[in-house]
Amino acid sequence: MRRCCEGVGLPCLFKGVGMASPRPPRYLLVFDFDETIINENSDDSIVRAAPGQALPEQIRQTFREGFYNEYMQRVLAYMGDQGVKMGDFKTVYENIPLSPGMPDLFQFLSKNHELFEIILISDANMFGIECSLRAAGFYSLFRKIFSNPSGFDKRGYFTLGPYHSHKCLDCPANMCKRKILTEYLAERAQEEVEFERVFYVGDGANDFCPSVTLTSADVAFPRKGYPMHRMTQEMEKKQPGAFQATVVPWESAAEVARHLQELLKKKC
DSSP: OOOOOOOOOOOOOOOOGGGOSSSOOSEEEEEOOTTTTBSSOHHHHGGGGSGGGOOOHHHHTTOOTTOHHHHHHHHHHHHHHTTOOHHHHHHHHHTOOBOTTHHHHHHHHHHTTTTEEEEEEOSSOHHHHHHHHHHHTOGGGOSEEEOOOEEEOTTOOEEEOOOOOOOOSSSOTTOOHHHHHHHHHHHHHHTTOOOSEEEEEEOSHHHHHHHTTOOTTOEEEEBTTSHHHHHHHHHHHHSTTOSOSEEOOBSSHHHHHHHHHHHHHHHO
């Protein structure tokens, strides 16, 4: 039985093909979005819709470490003032390229959907993620998406809010992915769904936080050379064995697909 802690249930935003099987999936696969599924930081990408494809210095100087969500609220307010509309943002999101090998990984998961429950945890925003995944044709793969709430107000301005509050000292003020993942596992356990293994695919420091909770049965897939990868290496040097999950760095997501394929072969 997998470990979990007490948590509140989170709303199911949508259910994809992974829920079609009468038998519960054996594995939970967790994805990050920015620089994991897509090959860019989507918050940086949308600046392409701004006048001159740049932000004024007085906006950029308001950034504070750990409060990126608040900073992006100011960026979006500025862009709204400049007349940037929903269609402009949508066009940018739909044209952000997927990371190398990601289509291969998603095709593999589509063919083996009965084995995997797939969720996405991202500090981006719901509107942008949905635009990107629908354009790529992979939106239905995900059972749940956890991201910052976003939408358009009566003026047509793109608005953004924080996901939740938390007490983690290592994560941005608006989101702790460890809290989200822990609560999700608790919710699924209450629904009598237990996973043999958890796989986590990410790149950033905020992906390292939830990956520390993984067990020796689980696998962390950090993007090679990115903060999550460096932090797993540093932990192993400082505290050998403290990071329990198997670490499989990737440059192409096709490498993740091959690892999962080999695991399924061994199970047969």
